[in-house]
Amino acid sequence: MLNRTLAPKLNEINKINFVYPEVKKLNNETELIWMKDVLDETVRVELHFNAGTIHSINKVASITNGLLLSGTEKKNSIQINEEINELGVFTDFESNQESAVVAFYCLKENVIQAVQLICNAIQNCNFPQEEIDDAIRERKQQFLISSEKVSFLARKEFQKKMYSNSERYSRQLEINEYDNITRDQIISFHSNHYLNGLTRIVVVGNIDENQITQIINNTSTWCNTTEKNYENKFINEKGHFHIEKKEAVQTAIRIGMPLFNKSNSEFIDFQILQTILGDYFGSRLMSNIREDKGYTYGIGSAILESYLAGSFIIATEVGCEFVKPTLDEIKKEIDRLSIELIPEEELNLVKNYLLGQLLKSADGANSLMDLYLGVDMHHLSLEYYNEVIHRINTITSEELKTLASKYLIWGNLTIVTAGKK
Amino acid sequence: MIKFERFTLPNGLRVIFHHDPTTPLAVVNTLYDVGARDEHPDKTGFAHLFEHLMFGGSVNIPDFDMPLQLAGGESNAFTSNDITNYYDIIPAVNIETALWLESDRMLSLAFTPKSLETQRNVVMEEFKQRYLNQPYGDVWLELRPLAYEKHPYQWATIGKELKHIEEATMDDVKTFFSKFYNPSNAILCIAGNFKLKKIKELVQKWFGDIPSGIKPARLLPLEPKQEILKEKIIERKIPSDAIYLAFKMPERKSFEYYISDLLSDAIGRDKSSRLYIKIQKELKFVTDIFAYITGSIDEGLLVIEAKLADGVTFLQVEEAIWNVLDEIKNEKISLKELKRLKNKIKTAKAFQEQGILNRAMNLAFFELLGDANGVNEELKIIEKINENHIHTIANQLLNSNNCSILKVKAI
Structure with missing residues (x-):
């Protein structure tokens, strides 16, 4: 008779293969990173630009990013999009604080045509006024809709307070600032941060050297020459800040503090610590606030990394009537890490879980590329992940307790709530 | 082309095996042929609430996620109007842990009152987060009953109203389980770098003795042909x-x-x-x-x-x-x-x-x-x-x- 109360024997994950991509330097500032070990016909291409929102005084950075296919002397946006779609290509434009990305996804057979089309459109983009007006109209409305969401309101306020020493990182725009954007600003941003702002090209696909050369040829004049000006230290405004939204049925909570990134020697340890607190389904925050109390659909913590700094955050949305008890419980869980040793059983579970996650993040060319990009931005090698495995295997409850009492101090945190008081 | 093998256990469980020699991971995906369309009009949101309860411990194993995470795995699920689908992603070397866990919750749940009470609250918060606290969030709660007059697609998976979830009882839960959660109403799909023989052995070992159950007949009200705008x-x-x-x-x-x-x-x-x-x-x-x-x-x-x-x-x-x-x-x-x-x-x-x-x-x-x-x-x-x-x-x-x-x- 099968004894179902006994768990099957576990096997250790003893080896993870971290595969390096091929790196080609275009010059000192710009490189192409290529992962060719792809078993199917897909190709992912990303162009990374030094075109983040910290480089613009208003919404110019994100508007420019969204208008890169808005038209050239020879083609309007509809024609450009049609040609791209005819090739079955999917595009994705994104800009965040420190950089902007143009990504596209296609089949091998179309990659060169796609590169030519998209690069040509970016190179010769002349930003027709009508397209600018359309984009501003659409974004203003999107902004108004987002402003109805407590998560959006909380995020905005949280950024202000978390990066309080840096105007460029903390600034939050109001809706009327869209109206101040001019075509000249966009053209100049495009010229400085795209046509002279390429920092890397990422390719994941089983294409050949000749095709890689063609990709480089299409983009090589864009190599970055603009200052990056990343901030290396943030100072937060501590305390509790509330944004009132009367009709809300849930309140968004954001809690956090400035931290460091992978280049800091304590990063791995903190990553393990915050996983225990809030970064997996069985975490203390999830077990307590969702699975025990039922205050929320979900709660989690994470480390956000920027090029030269980082931050630690906790995010959740809870029924308005549960804000106070939720904050109390979060405080309790944070404090507990500095007071009590993490039980061996729990630590062991998190260690195994993290190894499983690492195995997953090294599965397949696309995941491996993301792993590589995650360390490359801090000038580290894939060797870093072997160090992660080593730390997971060796870290002790005592070490984690010491780390918690060094960093996880309730009074140092920024707390933002948005919703109904 | 996705290659696969197929076999059926004597208790009616249909199994698909997909061999992927390139990955160190395994996936165990269990689909139950039950969705919001199978709910009673006065007890909507049930298939989805039930999905939450499937993580609240099974008859022989007090916690679902803990042993899975200990094996380096993770898990989630979703409910649609048509199906309820559970999946585990786990290092291939520990696939047996996932089969142990999935088979035990197919066999029977723990049915603890605490789990029901908590998940009722969690689902009500989910209802608020997704449908009530978002601009345009409740559109589908309005559009479905407008488009469908008879067919159960007229309600969303979260349910018609919070009240239905609030009022769910342990008896409801047990009835739902015995009707829909059995081998004859499920499809198991396993993917990873394994030999078919090994998979057959493991599936037989863990799922073979689960009583077959009766595949529930589905007699849904037919939506009459729409005649007017x-x-x-x-x-x-x-x-x-x-x-x-x-x-x-x-x-x-x-x-x-x-x-x-x-x-x-x-x-x-x-x-x-x-x-x-x-x-x-x-x-x-x-x-x-x-x-x-x-x-x-x-x-x-x-x-x-x-x-x-x-x-x-x-x-x-x-x-x-x-x-x-x-x-x-x-x-x-x-x-x-x-x-x-x-x-x-x-x-x-x-x-x-x-x-x-x-x-x-x-x-x-x-x-x-x-x-x-x-x-x-x-x-x-x-x-x-x-x-x-x-x-x-x-x-x-x-x-x-x-x-x-x-x-x-x-x-």
């Missing part, structure tokens, strides 16, 4: 007016399903689609417009949704939409356009099939539709579609007497 206006505190047009479309297993899908792409998939070019770019009546299908197994919906630009009336937008629809009904689409739509699908499918989890889920879903190999037939079916097919379906579907319109007015 249905319309509803609701007022909400939102920044701009929005309009939703929902057209009934053919069921999942039909050839016409794929034609309708392509038709929705032609009118509203991307920036080359007809609605976008005409109504957003040219007329500037809207700030956002697109079309999609619900993808449901029974008669589904082809939906057009749009947010109105400031100062534009519902009347203007509606008229403009009907003009675009008339155009595709009157003139056959060009071969160039057809090719574009098909190329887009080809790329999308290639990327979707990259992940082992997607492959496992798709195989299980197509097995439910009748044949797991259907996943490999889709592109061939789409390739067969020509301009005449689209013309015919456009004329069948895109009519006012097949349409339900929901207008959300900003106040």
Whole structure:
């Protein structure tokens, strides 16, 4: 008779293969990173630009990013999009604080045509006024809709307070600032941060050297020459800040503090610590606030990394009537890490879980590329992940307790709530 | 081409095995043939609430996630109007842990009152987060009952109202489990680098002794053929007016399903689609417009949704939409356009099939539709579609007497 109360024997994950991509330097500032070990016909291409929102005084950075296919002397946006779609290509434009990305996804057979089309459109983009007006109209409305969401309101306020020493990182725009954007600003941003702002090209696909050369040829004049000006230290405004939204049925909570990134020697340890607190389904925050109390659909913590700094955050949305008890419980869980040793059983579970996650993040060319990009931005090698495995295997409850009492101090945190008081 | 093997246990459990020699991970995907459409009209939201309870411990194992995480794995699930699907991603060396856990919760749950009480609260918070506390969040709670009068697609998976979830009792839960959660009503799909023989052994070991149960008969009320245009206006505190047009479309297993899908792409998939070019770019009546299908197994919906630009009336937008629809009904689409739509699908499918989890889920879903190999037939079916097919379906579907319109007015 099968004894179902006994768990099957576990096997250790003893080896993870971290595969390096091929790196080609275009010059000192710009490189192409290529992962060719792809078993199917897909190709992912990303162009990374030094075109983040910290480089613009208003919404110019994100508007420019969204208008890169808005038209050239020879083609309007509809024609450009049609040609791209005819090739079955999917595009994705994104800009965040420190950089902007143009990504596209296609089949091998179309990659060169796609590169030519998209690069040509970016190179010769002349930003027709009508397209600018359309984009501003659409974004203003999107902004108004987002402003109805407590998560959006909380995020905005949280950024202000978390990066309080840096105007460029903390600034939050109001809706009327869209109206101040001019075509000249966009053209100049495009010229400085795209046509002279390429920092890397990422390719994941089983294409050949000749095709890689063609990709480089299409983009090589864009190599970055603009200052990056990343901030290396943030100072937060501590305390509790509330944004009132009367009709809300849930309140968004954001809690956090400035931290460091992978280049800091304590990063791995903190990553393990915050996983225990809030970064997996069985975490203390999830077990307590969702699975025990039922205050929320979900709660989690994470480390956000920027090029030269980082931050630690906790995010959740809870029924308005549960804000106070939720904050109390979060405080309790944070404090507990500095007071009590993490039980061996729990630590062991998190260690195994993290190894499983690492195995997953090294599965397949696309995941491996993301792993590589995650360390490359801090000038580290894939060797870093072997160090992660080593730390997971060796870290002790005592070490984690010491780390918690060094960093996880309730009074140092920024707390933002948005919703109904 | 996704290769697979298929076998059935004596207790009726259907098993699909997909061999992938390239990954150190394994996926165990368990699909139960039960969704919100199988709920009683007075006890809606139940299939989904139940999905939450499946993580609350089973008859021999007090906690589901803990042993899985200890084995380096993770798990999640989703409920749709048609199915409930659970998946575990785990290092292949520990696949047996996932089979142990999945088989025990198929055998029976712990049914602790605490789990029911907590998950009721969690689901009510989910209801608020997704449907009540978002601008336009409750649109589907309004659109479904407008479009469907008899068929249970008239409620969303979260349920008609919070009250149904609040009032769920332990007896309800137990009845639901014994009716739907048994081997004869499930499809198990395992993917990873294993030998078929090994998988057969393991599945037999863990699932073999679970009582078969009776596959529940599904007798859903048929939706009567729609004869007239249905319309509803609701007022909400939102920044701009929005309009939703929902057209009934053919069921999942039909050839016409794929034609309708392509038709929705032609009118509203991307920036080359007809609605976008005409109504957003040219007329500037809207700030956002697109079309999609619900993808449901029974008669589904082809939906057009749009947010109105400031100062534009519902009347203007509606008229403009009907003009675009008339155009595709009157003139056959060009071969160039057809090719574009098909190329887009080809790329999308290639990327979707990259992940082992997607492959496992798709195989299980197509097995439910009748044949797991259907996943490999889709592109061939789409390739067969020509301009005449689209013309015919456009004329069948895109009519006012097949349409339900929901207008959300900003106040």
